Amino acid sequence: MSQWTAVSRTQHADSYFWPRQGYGFAAQEQVVPILIAELTKLLPHYALAFIQQGEHYQPVALTGLGGERNLYVHSDGRWLASYVPSILRGHPFRMAKADNDQPVLAIEQDNLTDDSSAQPLFDEDGNLTEKVQQTLNFLTQCDKNRQVTAKASQLLGETGLIEPWPLKIERGEGREPITVQGLHRINEKAMNELAAEAFADLRKHGALALAYAQLFSMSQLSQLTERAKFHEKHHAKQGDQSANRDIDSLLDGDDDDLTFDFGD
Template identity: 60%
Template sequence: MPEWVALSRTQHAAHHYLPRQGYAFAAEQPVASILLAELNKLLPHYALGFIKQEARYQPVALLGLNGRDNLYVHPDGRWLGGYVPAGLRGYPFTLANAEDRQQVLCIDRAHLLEDETAGEPLFGDDGQLAERVQQTLTFLQQCERNRQVTQAAARLLGDSGLIEPWPLKVERGDGQAPLEVQGLYRISETALNALEAEAFAALRGHGALPLAYAQLFSMGQLNQLTERAGFHQQLQARQAPREPVESLFGGDDDELTFDFGD
């Protein structure tokens, strides 16, 4: 687990940091939080669902089947997909709430260096954040703004009675019993279709409908998980895949840029 350290101009002015190389840090992460702004990029690659955190529903992309392993991460750290969820791309930085409820930029202690000859600088000679760190901060702030909108949409879906437990069973083939995935929730299509016009309009007015329909449409992507599970089994058996990784799953979108709209 990351140990987050709040960045300080006085304490870390001369420190450097190790930039993220790949996504090995997420190798045991079975889900990733998602944002409304990225739904159109997520849909071609992920099955989406909800998990429950402190009585709140959090929309997520499903990354694994056994509650532990991330099937989208290659053993060498590459991302096995054409788009990386925005919530993973800011690492080794994140935003956290300080005691005064102000958000501060933090870094995983494992990436913080006192050696000025290695890594990249955190701050410039003028005492301001280095350009790449500032770019990451801007990206994280954009994500945070949309995260609040996303949470409001998920809360409205839950309050409207549209989210139900998802008894997900994933077929594994080869005579194996289906794998049961616990702790997930989905949109009840029956409840959504039964909404009164006024309630439906309220969901539309608060931007919750795209999240609801995206979750329903995304369930056709469950084969993405089974395909990647088969790929990892090949690797474990030391059998080279018949095609390069990129042709199987696409390259990864690794940029700290995203069109979050107005």
């Protein structure tokens, strides 16, 4: 399990970090939390759902079929889609809460090092290096939108529009379908029956966009089955040219930067 430590100018002035190399750290993630700000980027590549966390719901992109493999992560760490969910791109950093409940920049402990061949956290003047500051800016913007996303999800739940999603994915003749547990979706019938005032309130808080995005995204379940077939076919063919061509068919560019410009 990952351990995180707050980045401190006094404790880490002479510390270094190993930057992210691919997405192997997410190789077992079956779902990835998402933000409202990135919905238009997510829709071409992911089926979206909600998972229940206590009394609240978290919107997520589906990246697995209930097994141990994240179907969007290649064995060499490449992400098998042209858009990577924002929560993954800041790794090995993330925002955490300090004792005074204020947001602070944290780093995964395994990526923190005293090895000077890695990248420094701070410059000679005691300021965050350009790369770390860029990451902090990106994560700060993501954190702000995460609050907006949480509010919208809460409103959808309170309005009674989120229901269990008994997802069953067919795998072709002679193969048992896959049943994925623990997912929720928008109840389209209930949303269409909403009173005008409740409908307007959803739109005001961005919840309407999130609801429609989840409904529209269900047509992307084929993305999961395509990647499952890819992993099965090329499990023993790493380095093979045909395998590389198949990888190219799943990729279209490399949206791997740290900018908070989602084309809204």
